[in-house]
Amino acid sequence: MRNLLKYLLLHIVCFGGFFSLSAGENAPHEDKYNIQDEIIYSFHTSMGFDYLTKEESDMIPTDSILDYLEASKQYKTYFELERVIIKSFLFRGEIRFAIAQSEQMYSKASVWSDHLGMALALNAMGEVYSYTGRIKEAGDTYAQALELFDRLHGEDIHIRMLLVELVEYNLRIRNYAQAARFMTRLNRYPAERLSVQEQAVRHIFNAYCQLLNGSIKIARQHLDEVEPLREELVPGILQHLLIADALYWEKKGEYEKALEAYDTFFHTDYAKINSSLYKETMMNKANLLVKMGRKEEAYVQYGAVFSYIKSSFEKNYPKEIDQLTIHFQADQLTYQNEQDRLFSYRFYLGGIIICTLALFLFLYFSWKKIFRLKESKRSQECMIQKAERAIKKKNMFLSNMSHEVRTPLNAIVGFSAVLSSDDDSFDEDSRKEFCEIIKVNSFQLLKLINDILDFSDFENDNITFNIRPYDAVKLCKEVVETVSASRKLEVELRFDTELSDLVMDTDDARLRQVLINLLVNATKFTKEGSIVLKLEMSDRNTAFFSVTDTGCGIPLEKQELIFERFEKLNDFAQGSGLGLSICKLIVTYMKGRLWVDSNYTQGARFCFTHPLKFQSKMEDTAL
Template sequence: MRNLLKYLVLHIVCFGCVFPLSAGEDSLAEVERATIQDEVISAFHNSMGFDYLTKEESSAINLDSILNYLESTKQYNTYFELERILIKSYLFRGEIRLAIDWSEQMYSKASALSHALGTALALNAISEVYSYTGRNQEAGSAHVQALEMFDQMSGEGIHVRMLLLELVEHNLRIRNFTEAAYFMTRLNRFPADSLSEQEQAVRHVFNAYCQLFKGSVKTARQHLDEVEHLREKLIPGIMQHFLIAEAMYWERIGEYEKSLTTYDAFLHTDYAEINSSLYKEVLQDKADLLVKMGRKEEAYKQYGLVFSYIKSSFEKNYPKEIDQLTTRFQADRLTYQNERDRLFSYRFYLGGIIVCTLVLFLFLYLSWKKIFRLQESKHSQEVMIRKAERAIQKKNMFLSNMSHEVRTPLNAIVGFSAVLASDDDSFDEESRKEFCEIIKVNSFQLLKLINDILDFSDFENDNITFNIRPYDAVKLCREASETVSASRKLEVELRYDTELSELMIDTDDARLRQVLINLLVNATKFTKEGSIVLKLELSDPNTAFFSVTDTGCGIPLEKQGLIFERFEKLNDFAQGSGLGLSICQLIVTYMRGRIWVDSNYTQGARFCFTHPLKYKSKEEDAV
């Protein structure tokens, strides 16, 4: 973004420094930030994605702070637009690893927010990352998926045009000329007066590409002539493609010297290596042209330049491509030497023997590997069969339990509802209130059963959502114990012990409350005398420790290892789905905690679990 840096320098001089990007900045700084955001996005759109941010420009505008501010203020449209530009800039600058990390992060965030534009832009960015890393099949799929999403949105014409251009380039690269022509036709439907000069120029250049691959060199020349009067205004990214298209044109009409001169003109520009992938292709095309011209000595040196460039610039990012290019380079060198000195023809025979030997070893290796895979597959099938049998048993047990658990409260609800609805006057008002209470209790029991099943299904399908925010664990524990005390007729003492006055943790208060209430309700089911104690303390400065201790019947040691399994019940005749503790474990595990039964406690049962004070996502844990 060539003019952006000058624009920034002017504002830095005027204001003394780059303005701080924080929530408390004044309205003037907000206007300056908004202006720069618009400048960056507008420049990117007007160039059809061929303009980008240099490292100096990213530092000058303090892009990280801008993104943080936009996210904190929920300006997600602008946030995802800038992330898209940042990823494209990483690709142009050859920082492929950063582009991969940011595109994955962008897609995850957009999906979590169900943000349509953000998801489409993320898919667009991912497709470009695939293209730059040579994964053409995945790139094509991501491109098409992004286009389908943009087509479903209104007012996103610029994104559709940019994506259509990328699809044309992608299909030309993989020699799928039919698809390239289809997407080019779509791009040509946009009226010229709605396009910027840069957009018009790049559309003519890519029309020329398509016509050259189709063999229509005359039409291609017409498109290139349309760009000539804009030549001085072209940004480097578009100028690259113009020079390459012109070189291809001269080559198609047999003007090899002019083609070679144009390739050299491109390779000697300051911006030749802006698009590292394109630069490598031009080096390769020039080498192929030298071979076509019969200048094999120069071609050999050019292939060496291609090899050296990829070896020095892309070794960390393209290991597979380097291996392939090394093989090709060595084969080209061997062919050249054989043509130069045919006296060494015996090397072909030696090469044949080596190849046959390698093929034999490869055949033996593949045969051994196939046998090994068959054995491994057989073992995997046996394991899966055992798992399936166990799953069927669990399912049958679950269905049996559910038929009983659902029928019992339903019978009570239906029976007592029928009594209340009847005209029988033999029941007094007190009895009717008792019947209503029974209906209420059984309704709550049925609702909890259904909620447990739905919660477990959401966890199984990875469809659960958590609302993580700071919350006082001391207050939450007190509310959970009061809820259980008020909702159940307890025959034992239920108390809450803690020495903490306040303990702020990052959690989903509803989910943590669900765990605590589940553990307390379980304790009330199996404790007929004594007490139930909910305790909160710190196990270390960064971790909260919760425990629910009762003086009930306890849990046999042989069942303590299975108690958190789905559909497992301590007492098969007690009410419940057998999912409550499984759900507790899933919630605690999601919050990066651990839950267990204290096997050292023998006066009843004690359930313990930990919860970190600061929540870290899976991505943060991986870092």
Template sequence: MNRFLKHIVLCVCGLWLIHPAWAGERRKITWPETVLQEEIIQSFRNSLGFTYLPEKGKTQKDIDSLLFVWEGEKQYDSYFELRRIAIKSKALRGETRLAIAESDRMYSKAVALDHSLGRALALNVIGEVYALTGRDQEAGDAYKKALTLFDTLKVDPALIKILLVELTEYYLHINYPTGAGECIERLNKMPLGASLETEQAIRYIFNAYYEISKGDVSAAKQYLDKVSSFVSVLPPAVLRHFFIVEAMYLTKVGLQEQALESYEQFFKTKDIYNNHALYVIALKNKADLYRVMGRKEEAYEQYNAIYAYIKSTFEKNYPKEIDQLTTRFQAEQLAYQNERDRHLSMRYYTIGIILCVVLLLVFSFFSWKKIFRLRLSKRKLEVMTRKAENAIKRKNLFLSNMSHEVRTPLNAIVGFSGLLASEDMDLDAASEKEYCEIIKVNSQQLLNLVNDILDFSDFEGENIKFNIRQSDAVKICKDVIETIRASYQLQVELSFITELSELFLDTDDARLRQVLINLLVNATKFTKEGSIVLKLEISPEDEEMALFSVTDTGCGIPLEKQKLIFERFEKLNDFVQGSGLGLSICQLIVKHIQGRLWVDPHYMQGARFCFTHPLKYKSPL
């Protein structure tokens, strides 16, 4: 009994030491194996999938070891690409049973690991297996899904090129030139890889194949001529495709004997059985060529050879496995479709929610906009109400002022006119002259009042017109000073100061005189002693402007009223004769000629009014 237990323990220990996985650790990959793996993958990519692994030998054993170690190290990108190469090599060699089983396991493993690149590579190799076994519909679906995944993952362009070549071959096989043309066009636009000559030759070969399918043999001939310069350096797998396409072209142009020679060259290439499907196609094409040439016995023998080869090496190997693979793939397709429908439904729900939110936001925006407009209308109504109230107040103030301003000169005119007209009054010449002077002064005041009202009405109705022409401002100022001196009995000194001999500017002579007279007359009303000075100079701030100022030594203007005196019907002293429109009219005139009128707040010895006037008038139009 003890000897039996001892043998068991020794066997278990031996197995433990023999198999690394049972010992709790996996063998680490070595540097030579890494180099070998890189060489296999790069060779496959550079040849666009035309470099296959040999059937036997050290390389195949190394591949199995690499797959085992890479899986243990969880290097799944390299694992799945290397496995795809191994499965395709088996499929092309006619090992259909193994290729079907391994592609099934590869796809299941990629789905279980949720490895997108692995799933895309598995779909690619499944498409190849389907194409080699005559399942054209399933092959097309697998190829298209693989290309979609490659485009989504943004993989190495070499993988996409390989798939485009396979898709082109598939479309040409099912006689769908449009699909083949799209793949060829996309392949032609992609940059060449590391193996320039091989890749360029492959592109030329498949372009020629495509042109033959369209019936354009001249274009096919041009591509085949280009390949001729690369024939000596092409690998056997690519050469076989060249000979097949060349034979097809020669058959199309009627050079049947030369086409047979191309087929013979095909059968003389190295490792001819590495691509089982292409070998069968070459046999069939050669048999068809014999039949077309009338060599029926040779054609019959060729057909028998094809049948025997297929029956012995291919058909018996795959029916059960390919049906299992199809069932599994269809189940995966159904699961994928259900997942896609679920995502599509979620997308629709999300879009619906977003649309509802957008509609709610739009509704809220328009509601807010309507409320805003209502509030704005309410504010405008309040502003208009205030303006109307202010207008009524100003109207009442205006009527009050006018009743006072008009009544005073009218009373004087009526009273003294009555005295002059009375027969009971015995007036001497001096008294009559004095009464006439009083009537004249009050009549002038009444006329000025009416003129101010008319001017202001013209400005309000925008009916005022200016006659702009060039005038000498110095001369205008001197004339205005003389007019004021002649018209008013002044108790103060009135003077004009300027360093300019003349100053020509574009202005309305009459309106400029009106502004200056109004400012000087206002100064005379509030200045009982001292002086009134009119000054003209070039503005120190702008050489294109003339600066006028009227300075007096009167009672001055309080700071709080300096902004109000330019309002209509505003008067500094209600007991001083005037309509309260003079300064408003002055401001409107100065603004129209593109100047500015203001009170100097820094002058404290009285009042100083300043306004600017441009030397050159620029029309607002």
């Protein structure tokens, strides 16, 4: 820690030998207080980035000081010093010592029932998990530590340090929303209450968050605030400043400056003090070299990253970490069992009346459990039926896909082979016809893939709509022209409407997709007669679309089923069975309704409504 070596040397000169502290009895208590207070103070004011170097650790008899603090029951100082020691082990890459020390710290806090000690121990364990790649355990332990700190009073410094760790942890796992939430809480502390180091850390991590949020200008403002403080910053904070500066230039697109900032970081004496950060920065530089097109240098850099990981974290300490996790869970279970035992004793001492009440409660809960078991069994049966239906539909889908994909592919491959052959027996007209067949089958295959992707997007709630005002009359005319031009029709295809124009809020691409799908379906099953797309007003706020054909029609029992995924009216007709299902999802999203007109018997008629004004889900909720 900065100035700590000078402080220690001064004590050696003044007291004629510092290491008498290890004896534990002859050394003045004031020296112990001063040493540990100096260590803890430096750690706090630097937000945990100023740590004990190897040289300082060798000079300071921390074991002797901890024994003295434990004997004198100065538990608060004991746990705060333990916290510094564990963080120092982690920064220096001495992971095994950090694991052992954090396990010891947690055990003693549990035995002494010290809430601050428990919170600090959980904080330290969260860091150990984070450094060793146990992301889930780190998140759970950090959350428990913050919950405990929030219950305590006068521990703002520990909360601020933990918030910084939480921001860094969430940025590392790319949970930017959580990082922003913790950063917002950290920003609430007034600047006058913070040390110079704390202010610098807050500005740097604000810059990180803004850069990842795309706010480059605001990030630059935060970094400029840190520049005047540069000379006062400890190496651990300077590390983050250099990396944030490199990320800024990279986000701005000035890769040479970013590379120069990374190189400046790697040439510092303190580049490797945080092994985890050093590894991440090596990877960032390699990725930057790839962006710059300097692939050979990038490969060399990736090799350096691999070598560093292999040499520093080859074993990854799984055994020690698992022991720490098991010990933590065992303590939690012991505590819970103790609470349950006390709860039982209180009931026992309550007397006969409470026992009688407990009996009634037992009977009530038993009856309720039986009822729940029946409900659970019924739910399981429903789930089994759904699973069977899902498997059936999956098998049907795979069967359909194997046919639907193979058919156009066979045509494409076959006619491509003919065209690429040296056979001169085919004239120019034949070759044009072959090209047209390849084109038609390519479009068929593309539509099939697009249907599958669209349905997948709807299933995963990943679909996007571009809502804007659009003339529905114009769109319908364009759709009819598109279908007429793209297909050789043997029937009349026309658009009927009494409206000159009709402006509505819609996604014209999605509405076009619905109409084309309905018209193309009609062409498949209509061999003579006509296909009519009609647009009219259902009421003053709703448009009414219909596609009417004179084809074979749809049996009444299948009129609802055809909107289900993978359902087809004719198993031998081309198509994935997803088109109508996708149409219904689009219309439903636009707050409309799609159905088959069961009263029309001359063929098939598909109808759907579309509101003129679109309301989002948030607007619906507000209403």
